[in-house]
Amino acid sequence: MANSKQEVESLESLLESNLPNEELKQAWRLLYGSEYPPSELTIPKTATELASVSKIQLKTYQFTAAQEQLRPPRKVRIGLFQNQLPLATDAPVAEQRAALHKLAEKAIEAAAQCGVNVFCFQETWTMPFAFATRERLPWTECAESAEEGPTTVLLRNLAKRHNMVIINPILERDAGDVLWNCAVVISNSGQIIGKSRKNHIPRVGDFNESTYYMESTLGHPVFETQFGKIGINICYGRHHPLNWAMFGLNGAEIVFNPSATVGALSEPLWSIEARNAAIANHYFACAINRVGTEIFPNEFTSGDGKPAHKDFGHFYGSSYVAAPDGSRSPGLSRVTDGLLVAELDLNLCRQVKDKWGFRMTMRLPMYAELYTKASKPDYKPQVVSENERPRED
Amino acid sequence: MANSKQEVESLESLLESNLPNEELKQAWRLLYGSEYPPSELTIPKTATELASVSKIQLKTYQFTAAQEQLRPPRKVRIGLFQNQLPLATDAPVAEQRAALHKLAEKAIEAAAQCGVNVFCFQETWTMPFAFATRERLPWTECAESAEEGPTTVLLRNLAKRHNMVIINPILERDAGDVLWNCAVVISNSGQIIGKSRKNHIPRVGDFNESTYYMESTLGHPVFETQFGKIGINICYGRHHPLNWAMFGLNGAEIVFNPSATVGALSEPLWSIEARNAAIANHYFACAINRVGTEIFPNEFTSGDGKPAHKDFGHFYGSSYVAAPDGSRSPGLSRVTDGLLVAELDLNLCRQVKDKWGFRMTMRLPMYAELYTKASKPDYKPQVVSENERPRED
Numbered sequence: 001m002a003n004s005k006q007e008v009e010s011l012e013s014l015l016e017s018n019l020p021n022e023e024l025k026q027a028w029r030l031l032y033g034s035e036y037p038p039s040e041l042t043i044p045k046t047a048t049e050l051a052s053v054s055k056i057q058l059k060t061y062q063f064t065a066a067q068e069q070l071r072p073p074r075k076v077r078i079g080l081f082q083n084q085l086p087l088a089t090d091a092p093v094a095e096q097r098a099a100l101h102k103l104a105e106k107a108i109e110a111a112a113q114c115g116v117n118v119f120c121f122q123e124t125w126t127m128p129f130a131f132a133t134r135e136r137l138p139w140t141e142c143a144e145s146a147e148e149g150p151t152t153v154l155l156r157n158l159a160k161r162h163n164m165v166i167i168n169p170i171l172e173r174d175a176g177d178v179l180w181n182c183a184v185v186i187s188n189s190g191q192i193i194g195k196s197r198k199n200h201i202p203r204v205g206d207f208n209e210s211t212y213y214m215e216s217t218l219g220h221p222v223f224e225t226q227f228g229k230i231g232i233n234i235c236y237g238r239h240h241p242l243n244w245a246m247f248g249l250n251g252a253e254i255v256f257n258p259s260a261t262v263g264a265l266s267e268p269l270w271s272i273e274a275r276n277a278a279i280a281n282h283y284f285a286c287a288i289n290r291v292g293t294e295i296f297p298n299e300f301t302s303g304d305g306k307p308a309h310k311d312f313g314h315f316y317g318s319s320y321v322a323a324p325d326g327s328r329s330p331g332l333s334r335v336t337d338g339l340l341v342a343e344l345d346l347n348l349c350r351q352v353k354d355k356w357g358f359r360m361t362m363r364l365p366m367y368a369e370l371y372t373k374a375s376k377p378d379y380k381p382q383v384v385s386e387n388e389r390p391r392e393d
Numbered sequence: 394m395a396n397s398k399q400e401v402e403s404l405e406s407l408l409e410s411n412l413p414n415e416e417l418k419q420a421w422r423l424l425y426g427s428e429y430p431p432s433e434l435t436i437p438k439t440a441t442e443l444a445s446v447s448k449i450q451l452k453t454y455q456f457t458a459a460q461e462q463l464r465p466p467r468k469v470r471i472g473l474f475q476n477q478l479p480l481a482t483d484a485p486v487a488e489q490r491a492a493l494h495k496l497a498e499k500a501i502e503a504a505a506q507c508g509v510n511v512f513c514f515q516e517t518w519t520m521p522f523a524f525a526t527r528e529r530l531p532w533t534e535c536a537e538s539a540e541e542g543p544t545t546v547l548l549r550n551l552a553k554r555h556n557m558v559i560i561n562p563i564l565e566r567d568a569g570d571v572l573w574n575c576a577v578v579i580s581n582s583g584q585i586i587g588k589s590r591k592n593h594i595p596r597v598g599d600f601n602e603s604t605y606y607m608e609s610t611l612g613h614p615v616f617e618t619q620f621g622k623i624g625i626n627i628c629y630g631r632h633h634p635l636n637w638a639m640f641g642l643n644g645a646e647i648v649f650n651p652s653a654t655v656g657a658l659s660e661p662l663w664s665i666e667a668r669n670a671a672i673a674n675h676y677f678a679c680a681i682n683r684v685g686t687e688i689f690p691n692e693f694t695s696g697d698g699k700p701a702h703k704d705f706g707h708f709y710g711s712s713y714v715a716a717p718d719g720s721r722s723p724g725l726s727r728v729t730d731g732l733l734v735a736e737l738d739l740n741l742c743r744q745v746k747d748k749w750g751f752r753m754t755m756r757l758p759m760y761a762e763l764y765t766k767a768s769k770p771d772y773k774p775q776v777v778s779e780n781e782r783p784r785e786d
Contacts, residue, residue, distance in 0.1 A: 386618075
């Protein structure tokens with residue numbers, strides 16, 4: 001909405017504009033774990049045109065795996081969509097939602113033309129990220145039923161039409177008027193497979209989201225779709241390695257991380273956490289962030305000694321896909337709407353699992369015991385001081 | 394030892410040589426979470442000279458914290474040392490060790506002149522990284538007693554002389570002739586505080602170290618030194634987030650990760666894993682890697698279909714320190730011996746813990762339960778298929 005002009009387009013564009021070709025290749029290998037130039041997909045011209053008309057940056061990327069004897073390749077195309085708010089935050093809620101729905105239809109249409117099988121939006125994509133305001137109305141009016149809300153209804157139609165699994169991260173109002181930060185998983189048949197909710201709620205800076213909703217009680221579900229086993233780890237859950245690990249233990253092959261986070265707070269962490277999760281858990285991890293600066297009608301403070309203000313900084317986009325082998329795609333823009341279409345060969349997950357063996361060498365029973373001890377109020381940390389011998393346990 | 398000429402010096406040098414100043418500042422912020430140029434320390438000229446004569450790249454870096462009212466700053470200087478083998482691997486074992494001891498004395502002397510309080514070597518620093526050969530003699534002769542071996546004896550003297558805690562990662566032979574991958578923690582008083590052993594043993598590529606030693610039974614000890622609470626997570630343990638987390642739960646403020654790893658296998662992971670651990674666990678994480686190519690007397694194969702060979706690639710150095718706030722130091726060289734001296738204000742750990750709150754929001758009791766279930770042979774992963782409702786638990 002504002003300020004985006006002063007923002008750098010992306011790290012990738014800085015490198016590509018300034019490094020000579022040989023140096024760019026070397027830097028790319030060190031940073032992204034893959035060859036330069038990145039391996040792109042062939043997509044129809046109509047998709048490029050539709051994206052261009054809709055001002056959506058369209059980028060593609062291909063992850064490959066070795067050929068096996070007994071399993072055919074399991075190639076799946078995923079679409080990650082990051083977007084700004086099309087309307088100002090003081091527009092009527094219904095109009096804001098309608099404008100977002102319209103944008104979504106275009107993004108999904110472009111994704112369908114690229115052959116996308118699984119599509120995911122950013123966190124609470126049907127509304128401004130208004131939780132810093134701590135205001136109830138009108139923001140809680142943006143909450144919907146996960147099963148019957150207008151967004152799920154729209155996306156069930158689009159999912160069936162395009163034979164596409166769609167992940168729909170919304171502010172959910174359940175039948176008991178409890179609010180949740182939720183992601184609905186809609187099958188390519190148009191049916192709802194299930195939902196996942198945010199497991200960890202931030203209490204940091206402007207992200208005082210505990211004002212609005214509580215931690216999930218739904219565990220770490222992995223959804224078995226026609227296009228692979230997928231999990232959804234919403235936003236702040238990406239800071240918690242124990243959370244990422246449970247999706248892996250439940251068999252996820254792709255974990256989506258729909259997020260909303262701003263530069264001053266988290267940007268140095270962004271390229272690290274989802275990628276580490278992909279490495280540690282032998283699955284693909286997809287980090288999706290909002291983009292743009294959202295300005296609110298009323299001013300609010302941030303508990304940082306600074307004056308009241310009406311925005312909480314620039315959502316820096318930079319959505320990307322990380323692979324189990326440690327490589328990653330380039331990121332989308334830091335300033336514009338974007339659709340990242342990536343082809344994954346899901347066979348890579350088991351191939352890397354067999355190569356690196358983290359699942360086999362993780363000593364899970366030992367950590368189950370240690371965490372059980374460490375979670376008790378009377379836990380005595382294993383600390384060794386001079387003239388003491390280390391404890392054996 | 395060889396091939397280092399074709400190797401890139403470092404990612405940092407690529408960026409510094411090619412990016413214009415404004416672009417460099419932006420890229421640096423995105424990549425390292427801090428200002429460019431990096432904040433260095435003032436050190437005596439004698440240290441620079443000694444390092445230079447000994448062909449050790451000397452780099453310094455400063456991490457700061459906010460001023461508090463009740464706690465004074467807790468500034469600690471740490472030294473990370475990465476080195477090549479000074480002699481060929483077919484030199485007599487005693488000569489190889491003597492040459493490494495001589496090099497160590499110089500590095501520690503330079504570190505002492507820089508005011509280093511805690512010094513750490515790379516993994517099994519007193520020997521070639523010979524485990525890929527699967528040969529017993531002469532390599533098992535490089536094993537020493539953690540308490541009474543010649544290296545511990547030498548370092549106890551140096552520790553006392555320089556008022557420096559020294560972490561001594563060696564191949565340990567215990568009283569029962571069991572071999573371990575160990576790190577001895579020697580106090581600045583010259584006394585041994587205790588030891589830590591490698592918790593996770595690789596079975597990947599050439600790193601078939603399970604041939605030589607077993608997983609630690611010593612847990613995740615944190616050593617209370619005069620210069621902060623430190624843990625040692627040896628090499629392959631850096632791939633395991635559950636392992637990193639236990640050091641945090643035991644109160645570590647600095648976790649050292651003495652390692653030995655080569656480019657083709659792990660380089661895209663190197664900058665991610667220790668840094669993610671620093672972020673997730675609110676402590677400083679120090680990644681130290683060997684450097685150079687080590688050529689062995691007899692050829693060996695690698696289980697990758699390729700012909701037998703006498704080395705297993707280039708150890709790429711690149712040692713660095715990552716801070717709990719997500720920032721990190723530049724890395725040491727990919728090709729030369731190096732000493733990284735970093736000043737840490739340990740107050741930053743609790744400051745970031747209070748800001749981000751991962752320890753508070755981690756839901757440890759829930760994960761203790763989930764991991765206990767997941768570690769049982771009859772664990773049924775939480776998988777939701779179409780026309781099933783998600784399980785509530």
